[in-house]
Amino acid sequence: MKSSTRMRRAPLVALGLAGALALGACGSSTPGESAGETTGDGGSSSDAGSGDAVTIEFWHRTFTPVENEWYANVVKEFNAAQDKVVVKDTEVPADAWDQKMKAAQAAGKAPDIYTFAGDVDEAAQAGQFHELDSLLSSDALDQLIDAAVPMAEYDGTFYAYPLLLEPQTVLFWNTDMLEKAGVDTENAPATWDDLMAACEKIQPTLSDGQFCISPAADAVTMAWSTVGQQYNASGHTALTDDWSAPNIQNDAYRSLIQFYKDLYDKGYMPKQDLGGYLTAKDYGEGKVAYKVSGSWMMSEVGSDYSDLLHTTGIGKFPSSPDGDGRTTTTLGNFQWVIDGKAKNPEAAAAFMEWVLAGDPEVLVPFFVDTQFTKVPVRQAVQDAVAADQAAADAPWSGIIMNDIAPDAHPGVTYPWDVSLAVGTAMESGMKGAESIDGALDTAAKAIQTIIEKDDLPSKAPAS
Template sequence: MKRRTLLSAAAASATAAGLAACGSGTPGQQAEDPAAKGRTQVEFWGNVFTTPENAWYEKIVKDFNAAQEDVYINYQVVPGDAWDQKLKAAQAAGTAPDLYIQAGRLDTAARTGLLMPLDDLFEPDVLAGVTDAAKEVSQYQGQFYAFPLLVEPQMTLYWNKDLFEQAGLDPETPPTSWDEMYDACEALAPVMDNGEFPLNTAVDSGTFGWTTVAAQLHVAGHLPISEDWSTADAEDAKYEELIGFYKTLQGEGWIPRQPLGEGNSAQAFGEKKVAMQSQGSWAMSELAADYPDVVPATGVAPWVQSDGDLTHSISTIGNMKWVVDAKAREPEATATFIEWALGGDPEVLKPFFVDTQFTKAPARDEVTEVVNSDPAAEDAPWSDVVFKDIVPQCIPEAQYPWDINLAMGDALQAGMLGKASPAEALGTAQKEIQKVIDREGLAEIRAEMDA
């Protein structure tokens, strides 16, 4: 899970303890709950998300298990830092969960036969209600390989209005361009104490790999691979400018050199260690749940762009969806649970979107209508910014392999930290991307996808 491999092993253990009534404590074991006896058991793996998301998963599993007597969901929380290893090991051993939560693109997993196609598991009307944006991340070659829960922008700008006012900045006017960001950071620096910074962004190559995809497209007009996936295209001088933006922020001391906590967390902003932060829209739900005192002073806007043009390619659209393993032992029972939780009564999903503070877009229009009708929506003014100013200007996540994102992330980090010149860093990325193209036969895969 590349976008939100989410908190620590300790946090996962705590959440797992809270879910003990939902199943066994060890992935791969059958549930010990007496209520599971005589039922078809479905193994469901998840991760550690934000506080309201964790609560929703716990509730729907318990509610489903209590609502009928045929299927029992055995929900397990797998720590984010162990996810890839545990899932791959389970798949190799034939003990993979029937159902698990996945972020990011599914094209590679679908193409290589790791996922089960879903169209035959549901009546057509169940999948017909999925929005076009959610279909984009849930289908491969026109067939569903996932049931989407949500889509959400991966890059938004958060700013502390109180600190802006202290710095002599207009608290209602965030920066929109790189130059305006430099000016804001320069003004904010004097009001920040030691160990505090005007801005918090990615500083590690992995996070850079997924957070800057839209910026790469925005600044250069293309991604670092040709449209037919036959050749690398990472040495554009415009990418040097993107590296230069982060290098300037780093060189001036306006962003930390080391991460201030989890890469996908708003902790540093919530603790007022930074005045601004680049983060996904999910950060607002984390702030509301864990740092409510900061919410009244928090502004939300599109992330800054090189030229200040906020009308295109301002963020990628992330997502969360449920996928069924290709070797699932109980696919029909699994589909029953999916339909109940994600494809049925919108009231089941409503608490998820309300409690996460209206920061995520439902994958079904029917759910959107129910969520927007909630009275609390009027108290979440940022939701209009997220869904009117940001979501329509987003792009889908890249379909090519993650290693290409990582090569660009490595280049950004190396150039930012001065380990290589921007041109040298991009030259290395060019070679690494071409290796991936040749190793994976990406030109053939692209031709197959376009056929």
């Protein structure tokens, strides 16, 4: 667990909320026990009549129905539990998020608190997020498991509090389709060669419109989803340790692109998108035997394709022959952040701590209802989720939690444009738009321009 000697000020005390959020007379602190009738906006009748209550805006993206329901419920529960802070909840469609957030920030009307995916480094450097060390209690921050800390912290200071971690590259398979082809249904192919051998057996058993595997296939998706694979193949990612030069013109990156090119050229993967990396659509419709996606896909299988729930295998993505035991996945995350210009950061922090760092039972429904596909960032929450009766019917939970997530690569902190250059090279080389060497050369030149323009060596993490 992370420990710190830095002094932190608990926001509940700063706002005079300690009693209100415990067992004070103002309202119940037990989730689901209301202190007053709820209003349509997620507040309560007592909230609406409290002239001295601080109102804060909370934005989150549209997720799956069960996730959206959980977000709405925790806002109602927090508002009902006390009368010092009123949270106004806004659900923003995922495809409109960037535009809506940028417009709000430009107008000085960004929400006080909102969801965020990824590493905080660039946003923290730009002052986009409020630091949390002075807002959250020491106990709240010290509860974070070690794997959750790197993406939430920048230069020794916390700027985000994670809700979850989730492996971004997981292999799923339809056991019925594999059994028909005489392929192992219990274990994932260990190496690229093993996957190719499996596809060679599967392909003759498929009908028109069916394929062996659906992996990442476009530059943008490859840019973020293959970081773990890049590390697996090469032992590093796209820059030298001091961020002074690209580090991709080598045999490891060539072999990674060749692997995808072989899948593409042999017809083992579709030439056209059948549903996208983020969703289970192509898998759920029986169009692919293997599907590559994040661990979250199992939640969609459970909710939208429940007939496949117990005929779906799950395991690690295959390794490069030179992978030397390294992970093939990146550890994705979803975090909550407080805006750097928030007018009421203490109130936002009170809400953040109550939901994410308080009673584990507030979080249990989120992880249970998403089919045990995500990793809690506090041990107490992991224990509470594992103790839920439904956990026994989700054998994939242990694979995600114990086999895939623990050694997942934490992700890169260099600018997105560097990753995108690699993803573009991968797509170009895979589809034959350029030779593999030509694609890597184009990417290296683009990365070198980014290095010089943004002075990346000055921003490289300390070794």
